[in-house]
Amino acid sequence: MISGKHILLVIGGGIAVYKSLELIRRLRDRGAEVTPVLTRAGAEFVTPLSVSALAGRKVFSDLWDLTDEAEMGHIELSRAADLVVVAPATADLMAKMAGGHADDLASTLLMATDKRVLIAPAMNVRMWEHPATRRNAERLAGDGILTVGPNEGNMACGEYGPGRMAEPMEILGAIESAFGTGPLSDRRIVVTSGPTHEPIDPVRYIANRSSGAQGAAIARALADLGAEVVFVTGPAEVSPPAGVEVVRVDTAEQMRNAVHEALPADAGIFCAAVADWRVTNASGQKVKKSPDGLPRLEFAENPDILAEISGLGSDRPSLVVGFAAETENVLENATAKRRRKGCDWLVANDVSAGTGIMGGTENKVTLITEDGPEDWPRMGKDAVARRLADRIAMTLSGD
Incomplete structure (x- = not known):
């Protein structure tokens, strides 16, 4: 069970953001606490108000928020969670993680966290198959980053192939597995x-x-x-x-x-x-x-x-x-x-x-x-x- 677990959810930019909203609902239905971090690109697809309403918590987005950063808020955010989930994990976010970049709130807390990180990649099929993305995915796996998806299917852009973000229930299953609490965890x-x-x-x-x-x-x-x-x-x-x-x-x-x-x-x-x-x-x-x-x-x-x-x-x-x-x-x-x-x-x-x-x-x-x-x-x-x-x-x- 994940009841009482604290999930820090980083929401990247992409049409798959709507699945992240459903994921928040599913997590809260199971008793988990969700603290959302919305990237600038993510805010182009979904409003902070809708994310906050579903999570029941404030949405964090700005590394330079004086109120939050007076007490090194990004450090506290990264350490208070039981698990960090990145969904959607865009090609840009994956590249920042693989390269150790920290130029905004999301990438900074991903560098500062001492907790396990699970990513749900979502991008165009050509971006997913690009050699740079494949290298980044391999590097992240070598660094111990957990991954769920992506799946094959039709893209919003009209193309077909791997790159679709995993479904909310798949991500939920991966989260439960990360905690060793899935229904098959002892099998x-x-x-x-x-x-x-x-x-x-x-x-x-x-x-x-x-x-x-x-x-x-x-x-x-x-x-x-x-x-x-x-x-x-x-x-x-x-x-x-x-x-x-x-x-x-x-x-x-x-x-x-x-x-x-x-x-x-x-x-x-x-x-x-x-x-x-x-x-x-x-x-x-x-x-x-x-x-x-x-x-x-x-x-x-x-x-x-x-x-x-x-x-x-x-x-x-x-x-x-x-x-x-x-x-x-x-x-x-x-x-x-x-x-x-x-x-x-x-x-x-x-x-x-x-x-x-x-x-x-x-x-x-x-x-x-x-x-x-x-x-x-x-x-x-x-x-x-x-x-x-x-x-x-x-x-x-x-x-």
């Missing part, structure tokens, strides 16, 4: 994600179209609820989320070994699209065209990681969740797969041509449990992840 969860690459020769491999986006979103959502997440990922298109232990693998066999090494765990979420087969006669050199005809590839089945973990004895996680990507007879095939694999839940989706699911940003899933199927509406993969994470938290807590 260890293994999540597999992405495709596997099964080599044919040093330059060719068997793979699939999985981007790893759904698995990464699930790992992030679980971490936001306080879980210790071991994220075992194949060669995915998307980056792993912050705040999780990342284990990178290429093949199904490597993924299997990594999962077993990560046990014991309270739950296993097997979202990876593991290749069913591997080439047993893979060549150590690039296979060349030959007048003798096509090369002969010999195949063997890969280990069935989901079935193996579902069938474990004392080391079996108390909750095992599998995934089924189907192109026909989705419900029938997925229901049969859950019985065959022995997992507790199975998340099924239709990835046939035209759905835009495989490699896309949205998902339409059916959760299959011993009680039967439960259809979820089509939504963004981050929203699917949050809903699944909440369900996992409720189940592990016995609610």
Whole structure:
């Protein structure tokens, strides 16, 4: 719980400021005290009056306020909080933090604080992907700064991609996690994600179209609820989320070994699209065209990681969740797969041509449990992840 905790909220400039207002309300609903600091750029998007009304406190903005600074107000502000949250964290604020700049109230108190700092980046996709911002993000992570988001989605400017500020409930989850008070704070969860690459020769491999986006979103959502997440990922298109232990693998066999090494765990979420087969006669050199005809590839089945973990004895996680990507007879095939694999839940989706699911940003899933199927509406993969994470938290807590 965060009741009684004191949050110093730095509000940067950007259209995402409206989410900060909702965050203030959510924090106060949970009994937290919020002291807002509004930057000059932030005040271009929201008024101090609206922020103050929601926070129930004075809004601080001016480093040179004589009343406040007579007693070194920026030092007191930075030390009195239990946690400093920057939302939105603009590219400019991140650059100031990474470079140690202190030329206004927000940057000065961020330099002066002795408390943990959590940032929620928000900016245009090109700004987020700019090498300078990537360097700043890496430096801040190395300095121990916590990060939530950004998410992918449509921008106010009309572009699409990563850069959207995390949703208020995601930020709230990250705050609870920072205090070790999330509903999964005492749980260890293994999540597999992405495709596997099964080599044919040093330059060719068997793979699939999985981007790893759904698995990464699930790992992030679980971490936001306080879980210790071991994220075992194949060669995915998307980056792993912050705040999780990342284990990178290429093949199904490597993924299997990594999962077993990560046990014991309270739950296993097997979202990876593991290749069913591997080439047993893979060549150590690039296979060349030959007048003798096509090369002969010999195949063997890969280990069935989901079935193996579902069938474990004392080391079996108390909750095992599998995934089924189907192109026909989705419900029938997925229901049969859950019985065959022995997992507790199975998340099924239709990835046939035209759905835009495989490699896309949205998902339409059916959760299959011993009680039967439960259809979820089509939504963004981050929203699917949050809903699944909440369900996992409720189940592990016995609610």
